Amino acid sequence: MANPEFEELVDTFEFLDDWEDRYRHVIDMGKAMDPLEDALRVPATKVDGCASQVWLVPKIEDDVFTFRGESDAMIVRGLIAVLVALYNKQPVTEISKIDAAAELGRLGLNDHLSAQRSNGLRAMVERIRETAAAAV
Numbered sequence: 001m002a003n004p005e006f007e008e009l010v011d012t013f014e015f016l017d018d019w020e021d022r023y024r025h026v027i028d029m030g031k032a033m034d035p036l037e038d039a040l041r042v043p044a045t046k047v048d049g050c051a052s053q054v055w056l057v058p059k060i061e062d063d064v065f066t067f068r069g070e071s072d073a074m075i076v077r078g079l080i081a082v083l084v085a086l087y088n089k090q091p092v093t094e095i096s097k098i099d100a101a102a103e104l105g106r107l108g109l110n111d112h113l114s115a116q117r118s119n120g121l122r123a124m125v126e127r128i129r130e131t132a133a134a135a136v
Contacts, residue, residue: 005085006103013107022108023075030077033084036070049123051116052076056124058131065092065132069124079121082107087128095132100125 016022040057047054052073059066066088069080086103087095104110104121113121 003085003087003089005088009082009085010106019108019112023112026078026082027074028078029081029085030071030074030079033070033077033081034068036068040068041070047120047123047127049126050076050120052120054080054120054124056080056127058128060092060132060135063092065090065095065135067128067131075117076120079109079117080124082109083124083128092132092135096129
């Protein structure tokens, strides 16, 4: 079972009638995130494999995983917000058990993202999983 925040997002997506509304909602989620400080936009936090610039900054405290992120593309910033809803506040040991493809599939994202965006999303998920696995 995903985070309550992610379940709420699934409910919202079921309510929205078409993909344009869903796309706008994802972008609005990204706009609502606090930006990363410039000092955190460094090569160590940059995610390779994304067409746009993406930085993810994980934090593990008391075995609970959280992260923040940033992108120079509005839709990617929104996708980061979707991943925050999926992964944040999870026990670090549970991160590898989350089937991101299946969960994101519940939102219909697989059918509406370009191949480049899908590859970037997979790269972000992989970075999250690797970071959590290294902490276990």
